[in-house]
Amino acid sequence: MxxxxxxxxxxxxxxxxxxxxxxxxxxxxxxxxxxxxxxxxxxxxxxxxxxxxxxxxxxxxxxxxxxxxxxxxxxxxxxxxxxxxxxxxxxxxxxNLTAMAQQGYETCGAERVLCAIDARMNEVYFSGLQAEKVRWENEEFIQWRAIIEEKVCRPQQAIELIDSLQGDFLRVGTGWNAYTEFTQRELDNRSAIELPxxxxxxxxxxxxxxxxxxxxxxxxxxxxxxxxxxxxxxxxxx
Known part of the structure; x- marks a missing residue:
């Protein structure tokens, strides 16, 4: 059914x-x-x-x-x-952060995603996610494992967390264009996905x-x- x-x-x-x-x-x-x-x-x-x-x-x-x-x-x-x-x-x-990661997977094929939504007050809602394929009743689904747990933080704190990671990540969310700490930094793989x-x-x-x-x-x-x-x-x- x-x-x-x-x-x-x-x-x-x-x-x-x-x-x-x-x-x-x-x-x-x-x-x-x-x-x-x-x-x-x-x-x-x-x-x-x-x-x-x-x-x-x-x-x-x-x-x-x-x-x-x-x-x-x-x-x-x-x-x-x-x-x-x-x-x-x-x-x-x-x-909502994971929903944007899922959009990155479905539209861009991204399996590693950094999510940042502008939280105002010089902060972002932030997480880092890794896609993992699982099977359930002969169907394959994507579930997301947190590499960086959901948090609200200042852009500089997010950058410090990003610097501790290895490999490429797709970046999604409004946060990346909201603060100079991000825009002045040469960060790769900015997507057009801004909102969930x-x-x-x-x-x-x-x-x-x-x-x-x-x-x-x-x-x-x-x-x-x-x-x-x-x-x-x-x-x-x-």
Missing amino acids: MTTLLALDTSTEACSVALLHKGEKIHLDEMAQRTHTKRILPMIDEILAQAGIGLAQTDALVFGRGPGSFTGVRVGAGIAQGLALGADLPVIPIS SAQYMLSLALPLYRQKQWISAVEIEPVYLRNEVTWKKLPGRE
Whole structure:
């Protein structure tokens, strides 16, 4: 039986929705500066209508759990929780940094990726990832191993970590053009991939769904990385 997954992401300036249905992917991507709350639900309705199904006919909900902007990550988590509770769906949270690495793999064939999203305040959300091929029920999937764990750090700290690595890496994300520490340094393999998209979260979520590695709606928790960020817990959490 084919799996149907609905993915959404509002963690950055981009707003995106994607659907895996009958083995095919469809997606909608928009730039939505400060309009995520107005656009995300109509985009979800549109993509479900394109496929001719309702939310209850999906098997699981996938969402970008961060890191990203405080408001954007919180909006995505809240929408995902509300939809999952209403339709009684399991949830699969996906790292936005890893989603960009997956895009680098699918579009550029990159198996080693450095991810940097501009976090403002002279910091970036940063990680280094290595692709590894795994098989599950006669299908091959890509999973990502962290060479540099997700963190929020200053550009100079990221450069010091990069200098400790060997080999070539594809660079993805808005962070690389945001700060002079990066632009003045001769770093190779800068890609055109700047922001995460929900369509690449589907590839990451499918093997997790097959292996029943999901959570319930009440377990949803945004990932901000900044310790000083405080937030009111989502409805349903103690």
